[in-house]
Amino acid sequence: MTPLVRWARTHPLAxxxxxxxxxxxxxxxxxxxxxxxxxxxxxxxxxxxPNPLSLVLMVLGAAALVFRRxxxxxxxxxxxxxxxxxxxxxxxxxxxxxxxxxxxxxxAARTDRPTTWRVxxxxxxxxxxxxxxAGPLPWYAQExxxxxxxxxxxxxxxxxxxxxxxxxxxxxxxxxxxxRTREEEARRRVAEERLRIARDLHDVVAHHIALVNVQAxxxxxxxxxxxxxxxxxxxxxxxxxxxxxxxxxxTVGLLRQTGDPEAPTEPAPGLDRLDDLVxxxxxxxxxxxxARAQEAPALPAAVDLAAFRIVQEALTNVQKHAGQGAKAxxxxxxxxxxxxxxxxxxxxxxxxxxxxxRDSGGHGLLGMRERxxxxxxxxxxxxxxxxxxxxxxxxxxxxxxxxxxxxxxxT
Numbered sequence: 001m002t003p004l005v006r007w008a009r010t011h012p013l014a015x016x017x018x019x020x021x022x023x024x025x026x027x028x029x030x031x032x033x034x035x036x037x038x039x040x041x042x043x044x045x046x047x048x049x050p051n052p053l054s055l056v057l058m059v060l061g062a063a064a065l066v067f068r069r070x071x072x073x074x075x076x077x078x079x080x081x082x083x084x085x086x087x088x089x090x091x092x093x094x095x096x097x098x099x100x101x102x103x104x105x106x107x108a109a110r111t112d113r114p115t116t117w118r119v120x121x122x123x124x125x126x127x128x129x130x131x132x133x134a135g136p137l138p139w140y141a142q143e144x145x146x147x148x149x150x151x152x153x154x155x156x157x158x159x160x161x162x163x164x165x166x167x168x169x170x171x172x173x174x175x176x177x178x179x180r181t182r183e184e185e186a187r188r189r190v191a192e193e194r195l196r197i198a199r200d201l202h203d204v205v206a207h208h209i210a211l212v213n214v215q216a217x218x219x220x221x222x223x224x225x226x227x228x229x230x231x232x233x234x235x236x237x238x239x240x241x242x243x244x245x246x247x248x249x250x251t252v253g254l255l256r257q258t259g260d261p262e263a264p265t266e267p268a269p270g271l272d273r274l275d276d277l278v279x280x281x282x283x284x285x286x287x288x289x290x291a292r293a294q295e296a297p298a299l300p301a302a303v304d305l306a307a308f309r310i311v312q313e314a315l316t317n318v319q320k321h322a323g324q325g326a327k328a329x330x331x332x333x334x335x336x337x338x339x340x341x342x343x344x345x346x347x348x349x350x351x352x353x354x355x356x357x358r359d360s361g362g363h364g365l366l367g368m369r370e371r372x373x374x375x376x377x378x379x380x381x382x383x384x385x386x387x388x389x390x391x392x393x394x395x396x397x398x399x400x401x402x403x404x405x406x407x408x409x410x411t
Contacts, residue, residue: 108158
């Protein structure tokens, strides 16, 4: 944007004052020119002189144009009034109607099309009718037809400017809306990615820290009387902390850019590591029984990871909340097009001393629900009759595989 255009947009009143002055100069100059049809349509400068009333009307019409943006209809009415007075009384006639032409252009450019039609036709009919019927020239004079043509062109030009301005504004608004949509989509994706990373970090940290806490408590309890058992517990603490660090490193590595040589290459955990997961809880003192098919078909990666994380989080909750002497049962079975994951415990933790975080569905249960919902499955979690807690997830397998295949084919 040039400085002149910027100044014009920030000082509209000064721009209109300059325009009014230019129109006044043109009207005064035109009033000294005489058109002689006898000399082949030539124009002669200084052949006539405007009367004082015409000069006053020209000044009034130009002065009204200073406020054409503030009150366009009032300015049009004022300029049309002085133009009618000049057309009816001026002899020789001055070009006061030029101010009305500018005012009509402004009205057409700043209002809607129906208003332009109504006001434009009324202005054209009034000025042309007065010029033909009340003016000193014959009704068929060329100057009278010129008034009709100039007012019509002013209305048409103003309507064209308004239409183009509306078109440009619509394009700008569409571009801004598209930009806002892209920004909102980007923020949504960032929020979803942050939620996914937070969920993975919670699953990893909660599981391993719970095991470290239990084993550290065992080691502190038997350190003086049974040092061998304390040493074994500390060994489990070391293994759990090493596993936590490895999984944290793998999860945080997902944030690295594509092509980073330090990006993790180890696959995401799945049900093939279920036995190792259960062993960590058994070493921590939680008896766990597992029921699953020995030769189960391969699952989609998303379902495999979700099932593993659900078992991990559910057993972590059992370890933290079920109480001493609790036992857990894990069941992973294929039922039709779905895989069902169940984790049960018989601990008195919920029945005797309800935990507000577990009952209300803390971050662990919330993370499990989000995982299952993302796969269009269902999750139920709640206390069991007679004590204990139950987590049951149904994850669709065939529908997800079909959607993935069709999406690849479309791509």
